[in-house]
Every structure is written in C-alpha cells, then in structure tokens.
Amino acid sequence: MKYLAKGSLIVTTMVAVLAFPPITLAGNHDDETESPKPPPPKIQTLNLNQDELLSPTQPNSSDDEYLAVYENIRSEVDNTVSDKDKARKDAVRSIIVDLKQRAFREAAKKVNQEVAQPMDLTQFNQVVNRASNNYLRFINEWKITKQLVETQTGSSSTPEVVQVSAFFKIDKVALRKILISEGGITAVAKYRTYVELFWNVQDKDIHPEVIATIIGNVEDQFRQAGYEVIEFEQIKGDLVELLKKQGKNDTDVYAKDELKRFKANLELRNIDKSFVNGKRILADYADLLIGVTVNIVEVQNNELTVKMTSNATLFEQGQWLKLASSDDVKTVPHVRGSTANLVAVAKQVTLAISKDLEPKVRKQLGQRKSVAKTKRSQERDFSLIFKKIDKGTFNKIKTRLSKGSKWQYNGADFKTRGIHLAYEGSIDALSDLIQIYLEGAGITPGIGEYSGSRNRIIFSND
Amino acid sequence: MRSLPSQNLEVYVREPVDASREGSYYPFLRHVQEVLIHKAQNNGYTVVNSPTNAKAYLETQFRIGKQSLQLFLSLKDADSRNTIGSATVELASSALPIDWKDRTLKDIAFELATKLDEQLFGQKLSILIDEFSGGKAKTDSFVSDFSILMRGYIREEVGSLDTFRILIEGSTSAQQYSLQGHYQVLGNEVFLRLKVIKVGSNHAIANASSRFSLGTVPSGVGMFPPNEIQAKESTDEIKSDAISKTTAQTVTVWVNHDDRNYRDGDPLTVSLRPDTDLYVRVYYVQSDGVICQIMPSRSGEAGYIRKGYVYEIGGAQDDVELIISDETVGQESIKVFASRGPIDDNNLPKRFISGANVSCLEDNYQKLVETLTRALKMKYRVRPASEVKILVRR
Numbered sequence: 020m021k022y023l024a025k026g027s028l029i030v031t032t033m034v035a036v037l038a039f040p041p042i043t044l045a046g047n048h049d050d051e052t053e054s055p056k057p058p059p060p061k062i063q064t065l066n067l068n069q070d071e072l073l074s075p076t077q078p079n080s081s082d083d084e085y086l087a088v089y090e091n092i093r094s095e096v097d098n099t100v101s102d103k104d105k106a107r108k109d110a111v112r113s114i115i116v117d118l119k120q121r122a123f124r125e126a127a128k129k130v131n132q133e134v135a136q137p138m139d140l141t142q143f144n145q146v147v148n149r150a151s152n153n154y155l156r157f158i159n160e161w162k163i164t165k166q167l168v169e170t171q172t173g174s175s176s177t178p179e180v181v182q183v184s185a186f187f188k189i190d191k192v193a194l195r196k197i198l199i200s201e202g203g204i205t206a207v208a209k210y211r212t213y214v215e216l217f218w219n220v221q222d223k224d225i226h227p228e229v230i231a232t233i234i235g236n237v238e239d240q241f242r243q244a245g246y247e248v249i250e251f252e253q254i255k256g257d258l259v260e261l262l263k264k265q266g267k268n269d270t271d272v273y274a275k276d277e278l279k280r281f282k283a284n285l286e287l288r289n290i291d292k293s294f295v296n297g298k299r300i301l302a303d304y305a306d307l308l309i310g311v312t313v314n315i316v317e318v319q320n321n322e323l324t325v326k327m328t329s330n331a332t333l334f335e336q337g338q339w340l341k342l343a344s345s346d347d348v349k350t351v352p353h354v355r356g357s358t359a360n361l362v363a364v365a366k367q368v369t370l371a372i373s374k375d376l377e378p379k380v381r382k383q384l385g386q387r388k389s390v391a392k393t394k395r396s397q398e399r400d401f402s403l404i405f406k407k408i409d410k411g412t413f414n415k416i417k418t419r420l421s422k423g424s425k426w427q428y429n430g431a432d433f434k435t436r437g438i439h440l441a442y443e444g445s446i447d448a449l450s451d452l453i454q455i456y457l458e459g460a461g462i463t464p465g466i467g468e469y470s471g472s473r474n475r476i477i478f479s480n481d
Numbered sequence: 482m483r484s485l486p487s488q489n490l491e492v493y494v495r496e497p498v499d500a501s502r503e504g505s506y507y508p509f510l511r512h513v514q515e516v517l518i519h520k521a522q523n524n525g526y527t528v529v530n531s532p533t534n535a536k537a538y539l540e541t542q543f544r545i546g547k548q549s550l551q552l553f554l555s556l557k558d559a560d561s562r563n564t565i566g567s568a569t570v571e572l573a574s575s576a577l578p579i580d581w582k583d584r585t586l587k588d589i590a591f592e593l594a595t596k597l598d599e600q601l602f603g604q605k606l607s608i609l610i611d612e613f614s615g616g617k618a619k620t621d622s623f624v625s626d627f628s629i630l631m632r633g634y635i636r637e638e639v640g641s642l643d644t645f646r647i648l649i650e651g652s653t654s655a656q657q658y659s660l661q662g663h664y665q666v667l668g669n670e671v672f673l674r675l676k677v678i679k680v681g682s683n684h685a686i687a688n689a690s691s692r693f694s695l696g697t698v699p700s701g702v703g704m705f706p707p708n709e710i711q712a713k714e715s716t717d718e719i720k721s722d723a724i725s726k727t728t729a730q731t732v733t734v735w736v737n738h739d740d741r742n743y744r745d746g747d748p749l750t751v752s753l754r755p756d757t758d759l760y761v762r763v764y765y766v767q768s769d770g771v772i773c774q775i776m777p778s779r780s781g782e783a784g785y786i787r788k789g790y791v792y793e794i795g796g797a798q799d800d801v802e803l804i805i806s807d808e809t810v811g812q813e814s815i816k817v818f819a820s821r822g823p824i825d826d827n828n829l830p831k832r833f834i835s836g837a838n839v840s841c842l843e844d845n846y847q848k849l850v851e852t853l854t855r856a857l858k859m860k861y862r863v864r865p866a867s868e869v870k871i872l873v874r875r
Binding site: 222227228229278317318321353354358 | 532559600601642646
C-alpha cells in the first residue's frame, strides 16, 4: 500500500336490459313468378290519442315499492265442476294467489339485492314464508289488467283455460324491516369492517407481496359479501397523527426504503398493537375486526406449507367480542425461488379462511338480537362531543337533540359532554344538521370537526 | 414411466431432488426434468407450470452412483398425496453424456443459495454479503482466490432470489442480516458452509453446506493466500465482519471494492461508521506483516469518531490517499481498535517511512495487540473492534 498526502479537501356492474319489440323485416321478393303476389296493403291514417298512447298500462316502480307485472298467465279450468262460472273463478283466484306469493318473493329478493346483503337461504326462506302468510300487509296495490277464457269448440274434452294479466305493488320498506328484524337478512353493510394482519412466523421476516395478497383478498371477500370495508389508506393520516400524539416516531411510515416503509405501515395498520388504548381507537373506525394471522410459511422436505388463522371480533356495547374464527393450511411442492407459487398458495388459503369465516360472522351477526333491535337498517351510530360547554348548555343540547326526528336519540354522557345517536346518512350531513338544528334553538355549538371514516363529531367554538 | 397410469391428468413435473442427505445439485438433472416433461406429455398428461393448478405431481428423486444414475419416479395425487403410480429407472453412465456428473463452483453456489432460500423462504431479507474465508483448520480465516471467487458466485445466486435484497457495503438502510461463508479443505474435498446471521443478536437464522471435490475448483484458483504464514500471525479473536461487534465498542468498517479484491494501482478507501462515540486506531496490515497506521493520519490526533457519521480514510474528502501496490501481495487487512476513552499508543514503537509517507510499527501484530490492549492504567479498554480482509493480486 502507498500512503500519499493530499491537499486538504474538505365493481359494480350496471346491466341495462333494453327490451326491443320484435321487428319483422319485409324481404325483397325479387322472384315474383314463384310466389303469389300478396294483396296490396290497405293503408289508412291512424288518429290515436297521444296521451292515451303515452300513459303506462301499469304504474311505475319506485324506491319504496316493487312492481311485479305478469302477462298472460294461463291455468286450466276444472272441467269436473258443473258450475262453469265457479270453476273459472276458482282458476283465476288460484292464479292470483300464486302471483301474489310470487310477487312477494320477488320483492323480498329485490330487497335483499338492494341492501347488497348475502342471505342465508334457509333462514331467508323461513322468514319469507312466515311473512308471506301476511303478504297483504305488504301489498300496496294490485290489479288484474286482463282476464280471458279460452273455450274449446265442439265436444272436445280439452279443458278450458283462463288467461290472466296482473300487477302487484309491494311495499319494500315494510318488507325490508321485517326481513331484517326477523333475521332473514343480516344487515352486515352497516358494520364497518377492518382487516389487520399479523405475521406470527417465528424467526421469519415478512414478505410484502404475500402480506399485500392476503390483506387484499380478505378485504375483497368481505367487500363482495356486502361489508363496508375500511381501507388502511383511508385512515392512515388519522393514525399518523395519533402516533405523533402518543410521542412515537412516524419517520419509517414514509421511509424511502421500501421494506422499512412497508413494515412500518403494516405495524401502523395493526391499531390495537400500535397504540395505547388501541382497542378503543380501533372502535372509532370499525365495528367488525377481521384479524388474520400467518402462522406458518415454510419449506420442509421441498414442500411449501402456508397456514393461517382468522378471527372476527365485533365492537358492541363498549367492548370487543369474538364472533368466529377459521383456519386453513395448504402444502404444495416448493418451486425454487418462486414467489409466485407462494403467493398462489397464500391466496388459496386466504380465500378458504375468508369463505369459511364470512358465513359464520354473518350468522353470528344475525343472532345478535340487540343489534337488530337497536339499529335500523342503514343507520350508523354517532357520538357528538361538545367541547368547553357548561353543564346547563349541555343539558339544553341534550333536551333539544332528544326531540329531533331526523335521528334516533340513544343517550347522553354529561361527563364527556357526549350525545349518542343513530343517523341514516353521511357524517357531514349530520354535522351540518346538528349545527343548524341547535342554532335554530339559540345554541351555538360551533363547527363540527370529523373525518369521514370515524363516527365522532367534535363541536367546538375554538 | 410405463408403470405410471396413463390418463388425461393435469400434472406438475417437479425438479428432481437428491435422495441423499447432501441435497446436491447437478445441472444435468435439469435435462432429466425436461425429458420427464416430454415423457409426461407423451403419456397423455397435461403438464402445468404451477403446482397450485395441478391435480397430480410427478416427483423424482435421484441417486448418483459410481457408474449409474438412478431415478425414482412417483406420481402423486395433489390433494391426498397418495401415490398413483411409481417407477424406478437406472441409467448407466455409458448411456449418459460424458460430463453428466460435472459441477462447477457456480453450481455449488446455486445449490447453497437454494438451501438457504428453502430455510428462509417466504421472507424478504435485506442482507449484506460479508466475509468468506477459511483454510485447512476450522479456525482458519484466510481470504484467498477461492473465497473471493465463491463470495462473488454466492452473491450472484443469492441476489437472483426474491427472498434476498443484497445491500451494498456501508448501506445505512435496514440491514438486518449478514451472510458469511467459511470453507475448509479436507484432503481432496472442500467443505463450504454459509450462515445467515441476524444483526444484533448474532444468531444464525439459516445455514447451508456443501461438500465437493477439490477438482471442482479451477486450476489457478488458490485455496490459500500466498502469505499464509504471515496472515495467520495477524489473526485475532475479532470477527472480521461488519456485524459481529464486541461489547459496546461497535464500529462498522468496509472498503470501496465490494469484492474485496485489489490490484496494483487501485485506490483504497476505508469507511468507518461507529454505533457509538469512540476513539479508534486503524491499521493496515500488509501481507508481509508490516503494520501501518492509517487513522489518525497525523501524530497528536485523538482518532475520535462520532456516532451517526461515516469517516472515510483515503476518500475524496480525506487529506490522504491510499493506493494499493503489488509490492506485497496476498491477504492484507484493515484492523480497527476502539475504546470509549482516548487511546494511549505512545509505547508503540513507530517509524515514519518517507517513501510510503506513512508511520509503520516496528513490531508484529501480536505485539501491537498486546501493547494496545494491555493498558491497565487506562479507564477504558482498547479492543480489536472490527476488521476487513482484502486480497491483493498482481
């Protein structure tokens, strides 16, 4: 070595069904010699009433009503009955009873589709059967629009046939209520669902692609089943703020190093672990927590094994309650260096546990009567906090809000100056509504502060 | 294959694996797999690319005999793993290509990387390829042509796997793991072992080994440095890696050539990054045993380095330049001694070498260690803290 001195250098898919009337195109009959000439068409000018043409033959459906229209439904008339009129009436009555039931079932299915809920078919059918006994309660209007009888000429033994067209209007609101209250539909969409992932593989570090696959697939499965999935990115900003408030460093969450950043974000998304009072914080964002744990990712004897467990917990009445769990394991041949193979297996296991867990969760949710009783179909619970307001003013607010008709008042907490209520609509609409409502009573609550993914509005005059 | 059931089945044909405990890799078995794929297709199977799409797996184990290659085939149901059919094939060497048993050092590297990957699969590890050294004895830690070459091959193979993210030496990113290699020459065989160590805990999370014939090493690739005796004299207890650090005196040291291979005229930059505030002495130990102090570069300087900074000796910002010369060749090393308190090295006999423009010691390495570490009067002990070995060639 030489040592030299240098100078210092310093989907949603919308399907539109377009019904076209049958169109007959008249062909050009060039060969006029072979076919007889049709008689020349008789052309006459029509002069029909325009209003009559435009007016519908049956009423329209609406958000609150389901319209079932049936055309030309046929039924044989009992030819053993001597009283023909009675036999015909019976045949028509039989059609109408069937159609009412049919309309009711179609409406129930429609309601289910509209609330985007999966249904436990057995339970759903049981509730529909029970409800259909009182179907008249749900039929707002119905009408027979056509009734014909086809009689046979001569001494034919072929029975007569009655032909009926009718429509029924079903009250969807009433139907939805009974379906939900009796557990035919589990209203899971109102459960804000959050997925946490834990890597519980001893002495092994995480693989970002596998983690992303697992989380993505669990979220997709629950989203497709109708749950309102809260994505981490939606609440990340809030969580970072909370992290800072708790005196923790957020540098790694935005680190340049991809792996470091990924790990920090994964840690942050596990709210319960990352924060003091994590369970309480989590409850601000979600009602339903799906915790997925990767227990085994290993290659032994050239075989790749992935094992995962998942747990669903529900936040109810101030605490997290375990609802259901599921686990699955899969072993396939290991392919040297193939992350694709690992991801494929992880995906299969994820789908298996999600498909097993989701119906269990739904069943458990359906059985939680307290939930069904206290919550209306699309309502969400909100907490309103009135900061720096004296006891007297808070009492006025409480009294005023307890009389509001736009929400369901659920109670107040003087200590925290909090009001609890259920409201069907967005948090920003509620915030504005409360402010206007109180100001109308001469109370100035201040401007409400909230974030879209939380269920708490803080009113303050600061 | 005749005894295997012939039916329209989606089959995944697995890579043949060594039936022995060694788990050796022979590139010829790749051709065997290709042949098996063709055979499976001819047998009416649909060969799929992913095991997750298969209804059955065609598994092959091989055994290398002196004069033959044995293949044990079995077709297994993907779900139950029950054997649907099996067959044994023995191929005489005479029926195989002449080089069917050949393996290169690259193949050994492939095998070792595969073994490590199997143990660590499913993770993403930021890893530093650390020192590869060895010799005849278990305790030898020579850097040689072989160790440098093998380190390069391993780096290449490990780097091609998704499990690993290779870090550049001195990288400040989340380095958590270190890969070290040690070889031992045992008669006509070489035993090479790799370890992946978790930084901080010094706990090995994976290790893999391979035993292969010395004949696999190309001629001209030395298994030992030419200055074997001198190099042995400068060996001490310190781990020569950037991650095995002694007590609280921790300093990471690296050089500007990732492969640690230098030739005449190559500039040398030594970088230091302490984990705590320290006083240091950095020595360059030449292959002939001469030891020269390269930090502090001026007499009277304390050699104080602070946590959070990287100090470069011979770097663009330094006031000295280090150039490798081939006057001495073989294993040379950079040794760092560190202490929490000022280091008193007044007792070290030094002489200034004007041609090299550097102060060198008059004693050998063992004397240096004795003198520096014996200082009982000092409040803080001086310890060998870190080391990088390089190979200087003509």
